[in-house]
Amino acid sequence: MHNYILQIAQENDFQSTRLLKILHAIQKRYFYIPDNAIEVLAEQLQLPRTHIQNVVAFYSFFHTQSSGKYTILISDSITDLMLGKSDLMSYFEQKLKVDIGSVRADGLVSLNNTSCTGMCDQGPAGLVNGYALTHLTKPRIDQIVNYVNRETPLAQWDSDLFRVDDNIVKPDLLLNEKPLHGHAITSTLTRGLSETLAEIELSGLRGRGGAGYTTAWKWKFCREENATQRYIICNADEGEPGTFKDRVLLNSYADSVFEGMTVAAAIVGATQGFLYLRGEYVHLLDKLEAVLEARRVSNLLGSNILQNGFDFDIEICLGAGAYICGEESALIESLEGKAGIPRNRPPYPVTQGYLGKPTVVNNVETYVAAANIAVHGGAWFADKGTSKSKGTKILSISGDCKARGIYEYAFGTTVKTILADCGAIDVLGVQVGGPSGVFISNDEFERKIAFEDLATGGSFIIFNHTRSILDVVHNFSHFFAHESCGFCTPCRVGTSLLKKQVDKIVEGHGSAGDIVALEELCQVIKNYSHCGLGQTAANPVLSSLERYPEIYQAMLKKISYEPGFDLDKSLETARRMANRDDAAAHLAQVEN
Amino acid sequence: MTSKKVKVATVSLAGCFGCHMSFLDLDERLVDLVEHVQFDRSPLTDIEHCSDDCDIGLIEGGVCNSENVHVLREFRKNCKILVAVGACAINGGLPAMRNHISLEDCLNEAYMDGIGIENPQIPNDIELPLLLDKVYPLHEVVKIDYFLPGCPPSADVFWAFLTDLLAGREPELPYELIHFD
Ligand SMILES: Cc1cc2nc3c(=O)[nH]c(=O)nc-3n(C[C@H](O)[C@H](O)[C@H](O)COP(=O)(O)O)c2cc1C
Ligand code: SF4
Ligand code: SF4
Numbered sequence A: 001m002h003n004y005i006l007q008i009a010q011e012n013d014f015q016s017t018r019l020l021k022i023l024h025a026i027q028k029r030y031f032y033i034p035d036n037a038i039e040v041l042a043e044q045l046q047l048p049r050t051h052i053q054n055v056v057a058f059y060s061f062f063h064t065q066s067s068g069k070y071t072i073l074i075s076d077s078i079t080d081l082m083l084g085k086s087d088l089m090s091y092f093e094q095k096l097k098v099d100i101g102s103v104r105a106d107g108l109v110s111l112n113n114t115s116c117t118g119m120c121d122q123g124p125a126g127l128v129n130g131y132a133l134t135h136l137t138k139p140r141i142d143q144i145v146n147y148v149n150r151e152t153p154l155a156q157w158d159s160d161l162f163r164v165d166d167n168i169v170k171p172d173l174l175l176n177e178k179p180l181h182g183h184a185i186t187s188t189l190t191r192g193l194s195e196t197l198a199e200i201e202l203s204g205l206r207g208r209g210g211a212g213y214t215t216a217w218k219w220k221f222c223r224e225e226n227a228t229q230r231y232i233i234c235n236a237d238e239g240e241p242g243t244f245k246d247r248v249l250l251n252s253y254a255d256s257v258f259e260g261m262t263v264a265a266a267i268v269g270a271t272q273g274f275l276y277l278r279g280e281y282v283h284l285l286d287k288l289e290a291v292l293e294a295r296r297v298s299n300l301l302g303s304n305i306l307q308n309g310f311d312f313d314i315e316i317c318l319g320a321g322a323y324i325c326g327e328e329s330a331l332i333e334s335l336e337g338k339a340g341i342p343r344n345r346p347p348y349p350v351t352q353g354y355l356g357k358p359t360v361v362n363n364v365e366t367y368v369a370a371a372n373i374a375v376h377g378g379a380w381f382a383d384k385g386t387s388k389s390k391g392t393k394i395l396s397i398s399g400d401c402k403a404r405g406i407y408e409y410a411f412g413t414t415v416k417t418i419l420a421d422c423g424a425i426d427v428l429g430v431q432v433g434g435p436s437g438v439f440i441s442n443d444e445f446e447r448k449i450a451f452e453d454l455a456t457g458g459s460f461i462i463f464n465h466t467r468s469i470l471d472v473v474h475n476f477s478h479f480f481a482h483e484s485c486g487f488c489t490p491c492r493v494g495t496s497l498l499k500k501q502v503d504k505i506v507e508g509h510g511s512a513g514d515i516v517a518l519e520e521l522c523q524v525i526k527n528y529s530h531c532g533l534g535q536t537a538a539n540p541v542l543s544s545l546e547r548y549p550e551i552y553q554a555m556l557k558k559i560s561y562e563p564g565f566d567l568d569k570s571l572e573t574a575r576r577m578a579n580r581d582d583a584a585a586h587l588a589q590v591e592n
Numbered sequence B: 001m002t003s004k005k006v007k008v009a010t011v012s013l014a015g016c017f018g019c020h021m022s023f024l025d026l027d028e029r030l031v032d033l034v035e036h037v038q039f040d041r042s043p044l045t046d047i048e049h050c051s052d053d054c055d056i057g058l059i060e061g062g063v064c065n066s067e068n069v070h071v072l073r074e075f076r077k078n079c080k081i082l083v084a085v086g087a088c089a090i091n092g093g094l095p096a097m098r099n100h101i102s103l104e105d106c107l108n109e110a111y112m113d114g115i116g117i118e119n120p121q122i123p124n125d126i127e128l129p130l131l132l133d134k135v136y137p138l139h140e141v142v143k144i145d146y147f148l149p150g151c152p153p154s155a156d157v158f159w160a161f162l163t164d165l166l167a168g169r170e171p172e173l174p175y176e177l178i179h180f181d
Helices: A002-011 A016-030 A035-045 A049-058 A078-082 A085-096 A138-149 A183-191 A193-203 A215-224 A245-252 A254-268 A279-297 A328-335 A364-376 A378-382 A415-421 A469-483 A489-506 A512-528 A532-537 A539-547 A549-555 A569-578 B018-024 B029-036 B066-078 B086-091 B094-100 B103-113 B155-166
Strands: A070-075 A109-114 A126-128 A131-133 A168-170 A231-236 A272-277 A313-318 A359-363 A392-399 A405-410 A427-432 A438-441 A459-464 B006-012 B037-039 B054-060 B063-065 B079-085 B131-136 B146-148
Touching: A002 A016, A002 A035, A016 A035, A016 A049, A016 A313, A035 A049, A070 A085, A070 A138, A078 A085, A078 A392, A078 A459, A078 A469, A085 A109, A085 A138, A131 A279, A183 A193, A183 A254, A183 A364, A193 A215, A193 A254, A193 A364, A193 A378, A215 A254, A215 A359, A215 A364, A231 A254, A231 A328, A231 A364, A245 A254, A245 A279, A245 A364, A245 A392, A254 A272, A254 A279, A254 A313, A254 A359, A254 A364, A272 A279, A272 A328, A279 A313, A328 A359, A359 A364, A364 A378, A405 A415, A415 A427, A427 A469, A438 A539, A469 A489, A469 A532, A469 A539, A469 A549, A489 A512, A489 A532, A489 A549, A512 A532, A512 A539, A539 A549, A569 B103, A569 B131, B006 B018, B006 B066, B006 B155, B018 B054, B018 B086, B018 B155, B029 B037, B029 B155, B054 B066, B054 B086, B063 B066, B066 B079, B066 B131, B079 B086, B086 B094, B086 B146, B094 B131, B103 B131, B146 B155
Parallel strands: A070 A109, A168 A405, A231 A272, A231 A359, A272 A313, A392 A459, B006 B037, B006 B054, B054 B079, B079 B146
Antiparallel strands: A070 A126, A126 A131, A392 A405, A427 A438, A427 A459, B063 B131
């Protein structure tokens, strides 16, 4: 093992920033990160051992104990649950003969849940050793169980199990364009860098990752910083449950993404770029590397790009199962080989980003839009949309509708139009923007997709009347409690308490005071958390409480208080061990 | 303030009596306090059960066994205002460190396989309260009206809280009393 670790460290130039990459390689070989690997690595990378242990513990895809030759994770996204995930999970458990969350006695296979894997249009979905499994059904599970039991290498599994479709249903401005092979770069260089930046400003392009900051300003600020080195980062962490449009852009428009990054690099004066790809999308890695290589061969990347004297290259970094790494400063920490804990902002990445240097972080879609604007000019884009939200937005549509998939709409399109297009009937409501966004009821379908109305990173989950709002809230509260990075108390403790309080009410142990406590807790989490995750973690509860107070009320008992757990059951172990069953060995749930 | 004295009951559940000791640190202020307060069930009085018209119940410690549940319920039933006093009452505190270990392992270690155990057996006298699977904070078992943070809360915290209540004010703890670093 010693030699292997040495070799990996060497291949990565002993750079501590490459820690995640190194850990991925180690885990691929040993199926976990052994203690002595950490020991050797600490020495080679000149890092404290505790630093590496901390990183391993932080990311949910790294394990310190073997999780088996086959690690199977099933997506716990609400969309997968709606497609029957729970049943399939029990079936899996039974067929594989392993309990959820554990490794089978023979050490061959483990089964567990994971946060949304970005396959909401083709779920129930999961991952085996990180590779995406789609369209899970009982027959497909039988197939998987057979492969596992026979120890068939993944490469020999039926490739249909890993089939990932684009499902582009409604293309518009951007999706109708062909992937760019240098056209945006030549346009930029011919027009002039400042002139192209002016076009991007004219286009009104705002960030597509959620926050909606004006892209041209970001680039301008980065450009104006006094520095010798600058960086371009593409945020492909796409962890918001219900979003999958970046996956499709990377699969079929990767050239445009890289071209957008290259244009940005030319404009701000960066020579190095990174694509931070979420671990769940490792199936795209080889293809993306090949695209990069082809671009190097065509001199669209590398040194002296298109003989114009500017150098730029892009490195792909793979995440390891942490939603928080989509937050730009956590992403930068992760790129630096650390745990993804959000930094204090300001300073913003444009002034102090990767390795403290000015850095542009943009979403995948933002780069695709920017590249096409560089070709067609700002007016081409600004022609569409509303006065405050120019251009189009690519939506990932999932949940209860006929045609799940990718839809591109001019900003200003109403929810009603979208629902009609995707064949959604009998709709109860729509979760716009994922768990951190808002749940709108069927009274609000005239509202528009736009920064000034319903701002969204692209997640659009439809619920019909057979669904229960409380199930949705329950799922989302568990998501946030799981994904909280743990850095600040209001979020670390708050999201766990919120999950517990929601569980209490959903399970029917709530009474009037519990709703008051729930609301107070929401305010604490929202107002005192360090970053966007905590600040939005209470949104599912707040937006549903506001719209459907009666649903919560109906769950409450007409007593002043009841414990949220089964009191009598909590005596069970003691009863069994003391071999008692007398009256004093029991407790009533509520005092008579 | 009315002439009728306010009835205060206190108890230690899964706690260390440190909170009660801190209460006694009120020292000479206790003399002022008993002008307005009459102690009901409390380790200070040896009264065994709460009278049914207690005003304030001060509870130290979390809930670790069935007896704690019964006592806590007695307090809830008989006290108008119930107060969780100290880290153990609020979060489970030190005793809740066992929550990371299964109760089965705890009992086995203590009574069956631990070093130096003679005549190993799990105590099973019906007089003994059974342990809950975990140590719970008070507010997960009954409704709690106020929380006094600290391990233990200082005498000044008790003083500020009680004088506010006695004066009919909504109790408020100034920042200096509840910041610990
Ligand atoms: C918890 C959290 C998760 C985020 N996840 C993503 C993500 O997956 N993809 C993304 O582009 N932006 C994400 N963001 C927003 C980024 O911090 C950042 O604003 C964005 O990448 C900037 O790019 P843009 O201006 O092109 O939108 C997230 C923010 C937070 C607070
Ligand atoms: S709000 Fe949550 S995710 Fe953000 S820093 Fe705090 S603990 Fe981490
Ligand atoms: S809070 Fe501290 S002083 Fe009070 S009972 Fe618990 S351990 Fe003892």
